Amino acid sequence: MTTETRFKGVISPMLTPFGDDNNPDLPRYREHAAWLLREGCTGLAPFGTTSEANSLGLDERMSLLEGLLESGIDPQIVMPGTGCCAIPDTARLTEHAVRLGCGGVLMLPPFYYKAPVVSDDGLFRHFAEVIERVGDARLRIYLYHIPPVAQVGFSLDLIGRLIEAYPETVVGLKDSSGDWNNIKSIIQGFPGFTVFPGSEIFLLDGLRLGGAGTITAPANVNPGAIRRLYDNWQSAEAEELQAGVTATRKAIQAYPIVPIMKAMLAVTRSDPVWRNVRPPFSPMDEATARKLLDELAESHGMTLEPA
Amino acid sequence: MTTETRFKGVISPMLTPFGDDNNPDLPRYREHAAWLLREGCTGLAPFGTTSEANSLGLDERMSLLEGLLESGIDPQIVMPGTGCCAIPDTARLTEHAVRLGCGGVLMLPPFYYKAPVVSDDGLFRHFAEVIERVGDARLRIYLYHIPPVAQVGFSLDLIGRLIEAYPETVVGLKDSSGDWNNIKSIIQGFPGFTVFPGSEIFLLDGLRLGGAGTITAPANVNPGAIRRLYDNWQSAEAEELQAGVTATRKAIQAYPIVPIMKAMLAVTRSDPVWRNVRPPFSPMDEATARKLLDELAESHGMTLEPA
Numbered sequence: 001m002t003t004e005t006r007f008k009g010v011i012s013p014m015l016t017p018f019g020d021d022n023n024p025d026l027p028r029y030r031e032h033a034a035w036l037l038r039e040g041c042t043g044l045a046p047f048g049t050t051s052e053a054n055s056l057g058l059d060e061r062m063s064l065l066e067g068l069l070e071s072g073i074d075p076q077i078v079m080p081g082t083g084c085c086a087i088p089d090t091a092r093l094t095e096h097a098v099r100l101g102c103g104g105v106l107m108l109p110p111f112y113y114k115a116p117v118v119s120d121d122g123l124f125r126h127f128a129e130v131i132e133r134v135g136d137a138r139l140r141i142y143l144y145h146i147p148p149v150a151q152v153g154f155s156l157d158l159i160g161r162l163i164e165a166y167p168e169t170v171v172g173l174k175d176s177s178g179d180w181n182n183i184k185s186i187i188q189g190f191p192g193f194t195v196f197p198g199s200e201i202f203l204l205d206g207l208r209l210g211g212a213g214t215i216t217a218p219a220n221v222n223p224g225a226i227r228r229l230y231d232n233w234q235s236a237e238a239e240e241l242q243a244g245v246t247a248t249r250k251a252i253q254a255y256p257i258v259p260i261m262k263a264m265l266a267v268t269r270s271d272p273v274w275r276n277v278r279p280p281f282s283p284m285d286e287a288t289a290r291k292l293l294d295e296l297a298e299s300h301g302m303t304l305e306p307a
Numbered sequence: 308m309t310t311e312t313r314f315k316g317v318i319s320p321m322l323t324p325f326g327d328d329n330n331p332d333l334p335r336y337r338e339h340a341a342w343l344l345r346e347g348c349t350g351l352a353p354f355g356t357t358s359e360a361n362s363l364g365l366d367e368r369m370s371l372l373e374g375l376l377e378s379g380i381d382p383q384i385v386m387p388g389t390g391c392c393a394i395p396d397t398a399r400l401t402e403h404a405v406r407l408g409c410g411g412v413l414m415l416p417p418f419y420y421k422a423p424v425v426s427d428d429g430l431f432r433h434f435a436e437v438i439e440r441v442g443d444a445r446l447r448i449y450l451y452h453i454p455p456v457a458q459v460g461f462s463l464d465l466i467g468r469l470i471e472a473y474p475e476t477v478v479g480l481k482d483s484s485g486d487w488n489n490i491k492s493i494i495q496g497f498p499g500f501t502v503f504p505g506s507e508i509f510l511l512d513g514l515r516l517g518g519a520g521t522i523t524a525p526a527n528v529n530p531g532a533i534r535r536l537y538d539n540w541q542s543a544e545a546e547e548l549q550a551g552v553t554a555t556r557k558a559i560q561a562y563p564i565v566p567i568m569k570a571m572l573a574v575t576r577s578d579p580v581w582r583n584v585r586p587p588f589s590p591m592d593e594a595t596a597r598k599l600l601d602e603l604a605e606s607h608g609m610t611l612e613p614a
Contacts, residue, residue: 022394022436049419049420054392054393054417054419054420055392055393055394055417055419055420056393056395057393057394057395057396057399058365058396059395060393060395085361085362086361086362086363086364086367087329087362087364087585087586088363088364088366088367089364089365092364109587110361110362110586110587111419112356112361112362112418112456112457113356113361113362113456113587113588114456116563117563117564117565117566117588118587118588119587119589121589122586122587122588122589123586123587125586125587125589126586126587129329129586149419149420149421150419151458152587256423256424257424258424259424278394279394279417279429279430279432279433279436280416280417280420280425280426280429280430280432280433280459281420281424281425281429282426282428282429282432
């Protein structure tokens with residue numbers, strides 16, 4: 001029996017701060033991680049879509065992960081994104097994360113080439129080869145299903161084939177399809193598989209079916225409320241807590257979600273550097289973030305604590 | 308005045324051979340390059356979509372380019388693809404190509420994040436930062452517009468802004484939109500800009516308007532006929548030559564174009580290793596390729612010479 005290190009709860013796909021020179025800012029990165037954990041996140045998922053991961057170079061990703069872990073965070077609660085378009089790059093980032101002791105990795109499918117040229121067979125062979133190249137029994141992969149952005153996703157059949165071939169390695173999935181029926185089919189179709197809806201909107205419904213929690217962008221700015229819902233999902237106030245986090249999310253995602261969350265942090269931390277995003281994103285102005293923060297405080301009682 | 312090194316004619320986005328160990332095969336790569344140039348290609352574009360470039364790791368791309376140039380090919384006729392999702396990776400590959408003396412680079416836009424979060428402003432800042440990071444007056448960029456695959460493309464407005472800001476650097480574009488009206492608008496809208504339709508179907512029409520030739524996948528298997536059309540586009544037989552290459556292309560692209568072309572080379576070179584594709588692609592069987600080759604020989608007189 002291997003020691004199980006499956007993730008659960010509220011996991012933040014960490015925002016990546018950039019300095020005015022457009023390079024990643026490690027001190028702010030570490031501060032943000034510490035704040036997220038204090039506010040209630042149970043795990044960190046650096047290098048997700050929210051992290052502008054695909055705007056970071058391979059070297060930057062490895063160096064940020066090392067810097068994060070050197071601050072003393074338990075690597076077992078860290079699930080870095082490692083899925084690139086090419087097998088060697090994915091294997092390199094994955095190997096690095098395993099070597100650092102990370103409890104799992106969140107793996108995008110290769111996303112440049114698309115259907116119909118790319119089939120489930122081709123995707124299966126991609127993952128098989130990554131797993132074999134890494135060749136480490138400690139590896140735990142969480143598949144990252146986000147078809148609205150990556151365009152390439154995981155069919156139920158492909159998920160089943162990967163679990164069957166690599167039951168100790170392919171242990172979970174983040175579903176950012178935004179499609180409740182898909183989330184439901186995966187939770188119900190693969191008992192024992194660790195499924196995270198990619199939005200807190202589905203947190204309560206997911207937990208009721210056997211989901212593991214959520215890995216969700218707004219956990220960067222609203223971790224406390226999402227955690228309260230997670231802790232109290234079987235209580236009488238669960239529906240009300242769900243309504244609150246749902247309303248907050250909807251208000252945030254009315255804007256480009258990464259720039260607006262960064263601008264929100266710039267306001268609450270009185271730190272304009274937090275506004276910076278790397279191209280191809282464009283930054284959001286603080287006035288818009290301030291207005292949104294005021295609205296959220298008034299209508300949903302969401303008040304963002306400074307770091 | 309700088310020496311002008313603008314590309315023109317028939318440029319092959321080179322297929323990348325993989326050994327049975329799934330690693331790039333340099334000897335076959337060099338042989339293929341030599342064959343393409345003997346058969347009439349005027350330039351080589353390694354690491355395009357046809358090259359499975361996005362299935363190659365950063366290190367593999369640099370090492371293949373070095374290996375190719377060490378075989379004695381003039382780097383001024385080589386236009387490697389260098390566009391990745393992240394600025395540091397794109398800058399690294401681009402710097403490397405410029406340092407090796409390449410006449411230009413073919414640059415994809417960052418393709419993970421998409422509209423509406425990604426705007427022309429964000430894309431402009433991405434390219435501006437790559438150009439400034441590379442910081443080399445020898446750099447010549449050919450924009451790579453392939454929205455059917457990359458999803459992110461270049462609007463006329465963005466092209467105009469990049470040319471205006473970097474007239475010596477942003478010198479051309481490959482248009483693989485498949486949309487003749489778009490190709491026409493770019494050729495007519497930006498006089499002096501070097502425009503390559505991404506399909507030989509538009510070669511004659513493009514040349515008549517001032518296009519520079521074509522950068523096209525079938526140049527890997529049908530370079531001679533495409534070159535004959537290029538050389539004779541003002542002759543009386545131009546329409547007939549165009550009809551021939553168009554028919555050949557249509558027959559080839561009825562299949563997944565990279566696997567079928569590799570299987571065609573496996574047949575004509577009696578070298579099954581050429582069938583190999585890297586996941587997420589799946590290989591094509593030789594029987595299908597043989598049937599297609601027979602059809603092409605019969606109906607269009609296209610006979611593939613062995614390497």
